[in-house]
Amino acid sequence: MRFTTEKKVMSEINVTPFVDVMLVLLIIFMVTAPLLKQGLDVDLPRAKGKELPAEERIMVSVKKDGKIYLNRRAVSLSELTRKLRAISKRNPTLYLQADRRVPYGEVVKIMGEIKSAGIEKVGLMTEPRVLR
Numbered sequence: 001m002r003f004t005t006e007k008k009v010m011s012e013i014n015v016t017p018f019v020d021v022m023l024v025l026l027i028i029f030m031v032t033a034p035l036l037k038q039g040l041d042v043d044l045p046r047a048k049g050k051e052l053p054a055e056e057r058i059m060v061s062v063k064k065d066g067k068i069y070l071n072r073r074a075v076s077l078s079e080l081t082r083k084l085r086a087i088s089k090r091n092p093t094l095y096l097q098a099d100r101r102v103p104y105g106e107v108v109k110i111m112g113e114i115k116s117a118g119i120e121k122v123g124l125m126t127e128p129r130v131l132r
């Protein structure tokens with residue numbers, strides 16, 4: 001019997017392991033992406049405007065039930081004024097986001113408290129308006 005020991009060069013690349021790894025990564029990213037978003041659920045009104053630069057912001061949020069949050073921490077109106085007085089010495093700019101169902105009078109009252117705390121620059125947050 002005669003055995004031949006000829007080696008043939010294999011010119012095909014097996015992509016099955018590559019596809020398996022990519023599918024696993026895709027599933028991992030699809031599962032973890034919704035978990036990365038954190039914050040308060042505030043239904044903002046829509047308006048035209050430019051996008052703000054990504055920087056650390058002081059944010060006051062008012063939810064539809066009237067609860068007030070200072071950077072995702074629930075505070076009372078008097079506590080908000082006290083904390084903003086301390087903040088106003090370092091950072092005189094603040095952003096206010098209020099749910100569209102919050103009465104206008106409530107928003108104005110909170111803006112008055114912000115102004116009385118010494119913060120003169122108040123930005124109102126909105127959702128970008130979708131043009132059709």
